[in-house]
Amino acid sequence: MFLESIRMSWMNITKNKLRSFLTMLGIVIGVASIIALITLVRGAADNISAEVTELGGNKIFINIIGTPLKQGLSRDDAEIIKSVENVEGISPTISGKTAIVYKGNVIENVSIQGKNEVYFKADPGLIRSGRAINILDLENKSRVAIIGSNIVKDLFFGTNPIGEKILINGNTYTIIGTLEATRGFSMSSTNDVVIIPYTTALQSLGIKDISSLDVYLDDTSLADETVVKIKGVLNRAFNYREDSYTIFNMGDIIESFQSIMSMMSLLLAGIAAISLIVGGIGIMNMMLVTISERTTEIGLRKALGATPYTICLQFLIESIFLSVIGGLLGLFFGALLAYVLAAFIGINISILFSTNALAMGFSAAVGIVFGYMPAKKASRLNPIDALRSL
Amino acid sequence: MQPVLSMRNICKSYYTGTGELKVLKNVNLTVQKGDFLSILGPSGSGKTTLMNIIGCLDTPTSGKYILSGRNILDMDEFELASVRNREIGFIFQNFCILPRLTALQNVELPLIYSGVPFSIRKTKAMEILERVGLADKMHSLPNQLSGGQQQRVAIARAMVTNPSILLADEPTGALDQKTGNQIVSLFEELNRDGITIVMITHDRNIAVRAGRIVHILDGIVSEQELKPFVS
Incomplete structure (x- = not known):
């Protein structure tokens, strides 16, 4: 039926x-x-x-605005933050803009970023070819550079850039690696940057301060407490002016x-x-x-x-x-x-x-x-x- | 012997805005097994209402109705559906066969409602169609059949569940005289085989071919012996 x-x-x-x-x-x-x-x-x-998430779910971003007396974090401040509980490592950024020259070709206004080895260890996918910055580079303040994909295209189209020499701010740097192209609208696009050891950057770019700091955490679930502790360090460093820095917990944003x-x-x-x-x-x-x-x-x-x-x-x-x-x-x-x-x-x-x-x-x-x-x-x-x- | 159908003092009234309209007045009717009964009356006499009550499509206002030993007035909607399915075989004036089903499928329909399995259903339906003379038209659609053939399909459908009564409402009303006569002849033949038939008609020429005639006029039923019609 x-x-x-x-x-x-x-x-x-x-x-x-x-x-x-x-x-x-x-x-x-x-x-x-x-x-x-x-x-x-x-x-x-x-x-x-x-x-x-590619930017890092276990990351805290600290961006320094600074006070009139103190423009950015010093290396000592960074070391104190590194010693905070639950901090696995820190990756400071020193950034400046300058021209780069290769065999008479000039690109004006290139973003130069000083980074350390932690930055590359946290994301092994960053490097497309060559090698990353290592501790020796940092200790020796080596003049080595890793270049973004657009710069590879502009200066080294069809040739291998590894081992070539470029001029940055008047100094000669050896290219040791290239960066993987990042996707278009990512806010951390590194396609147009040149990365050098941050110790080298402090010495030869004429910049004395760390403008931003990525803090890597051991345990993401304790991020809130770690943020509070880091704020304590920053408050002391900037004379308790909370408007002198911004702090982002990536996990919260996600x-x-x-x-x-x-x-x-x-x-x-x-x-x-x-x-x-x-x-x-x-x-x-x-x-x-x-x-x-x-x-x-x-x-x-x-x-x-x-x-x-x-x-x-x-x-x-x-x-x-x-x-x-x-x-x-x-x-x-x-x-x-x-x-x-x-x-x-x-x-x-x-x-x-x-x-x-x-x-x-x-x-x-x-x-x-x-x-x-x-x-x-x-x-x-x-x-x-x-x-x-x- | 217990009659197939027994009605005692059946009344049916409709309530209209102006008052009570008595359609059936104290109807007494008995049908024995093997009867061929015609109910003869002009339109408006209450014969359709009587047929609806016989067919368990309608319930009387008062009275007693026993069909095959069962009291119809005590039944609910589901029991009535089952009685209509097993005890009554309806034949309508305008055939009422479903246009999208073949003759065979139309005849199978009541068996579907009584839950007969497919294979048995088909065999039964084919046997009945052969009996009404449509062995070669089983897979035809209604629009490929003549009026007489369509009415034969309807008769086959009415008989397929082996009901106690074949209930025909103006079965020749939509047919020409010759075809109508053939249908009545089929009824006579079926009746000779022992099938009980109640036929409602306003046509005296058709009515006289039944063994018994019951007259209905203004809701009153009276029975008379079969005698030549005098106008």
Whole structure:
């Protein structure tokens, strides 16, 4: 009997192909938009999170604004911070801008950054070719440089830059390595920089202060306490003027970013769900029309022995069919839309099973909820009245 | 022997804005197994209401109705559906066969509702279709069949569950005279095989071919012996 109901429902849906399709369209659009929106937002969030995490989830960034008396951190201050509990290592940055020269080619205004070995150890993926700065370079204040990918392109197109000599601020440096290209909108893009040992930078760039400091933590979960301790050090160093530095805990940023993204995807899904409800009303309307068209048939079936339950089941199956087929089509088009848009924007996406299950479950629920009222109405039809409307 | 159908003092009233409208007044009717009964009456006489009550599609306002030994008035909607399925075979004026199903599928329909398995259902439906002379039309759709053939499909459908009564409402009403006669001949034939038939009609020429005639006029039923019609 159940199989017969399914067969009858299917016949009725395929009889009016255009009408069934138009009825399903609401569900198709609803499910497609839910799938596409959730997938895209999640994809974008994952991509941005990955980039942010690349910057380091276990990092604290200290940026020094300085006071009129003291422009930046001294090496001693950095050593004190290094000795704070839970600090695994520190990577100071000394930055300046100057011209670099290679065989008569000049690039003006290049960002020169003095770094230490910790910076490279924390992220081995930074180096594309050659080697990183090591402790010996720092101790010897070696004139060695690691150059960003754009500088490689501009000065060494088609040749190997390792071992070549460039002029920075009038001094000759040997290129020991090149940096991996970083992605476009990352805030820590190192494509256009030249990195030299920070001890060398202090000596030969004429800069005496450390302008920023990356602090690497042993245990990310204790980040808040470590931040408090580091603030203590900084407060002493800058005479308790808290506006002289900024301190970012990367973990906090990632966390709040992720919670914003998940809220956003919920909000978008909620908006898309409204279109599912509109689609459901479309199904209900169509079912009511079908039932009034088929009043005679319902009366006849009742005369032949169909129980109210059987009639209700038949129409309920029909509306569930409509919504589930609509859901499947929506799934397909939503996934297609998400992939096309993702390729267009340039993000990686993956369509999760849970998203599909959610959308399918929701559309089946729409079929049941909005199909129940018309089906109940059909099952309550008085067979005499139904047969009389011949 | 217990009658197939027994009605005692059946009344049916409708309540309209102006008051009570008595459609059936103290109807007494007994049908024995093997009867071929026609209920004859003009339109507005209450014969359709009577047929609806016989067919368990409607319930009387008062009275007692026993069908195959069971009290119909005590039954709920689900029991009534089962009685309609197993005890009554409906034949309608305009056939009422579903246009998208083949003759065979139409005949199978009541068996689906009584939960008969597919293979048995098909065999039964085919046997019945052969019996009404449609062996070669089993897989035809209704629009490929003539009116007489469609009514035969409806008769086959009515008989397929082996009901206690075949209940025909103006079975010849939508047919020409010749085809109508053929259908009545089929009824006669089925009746000779022992099938109980109740036929409702306003056509005296059709009615006289039944073994018994019951007249209904203004809701009152009276039975008379079969005698030549005098106008």
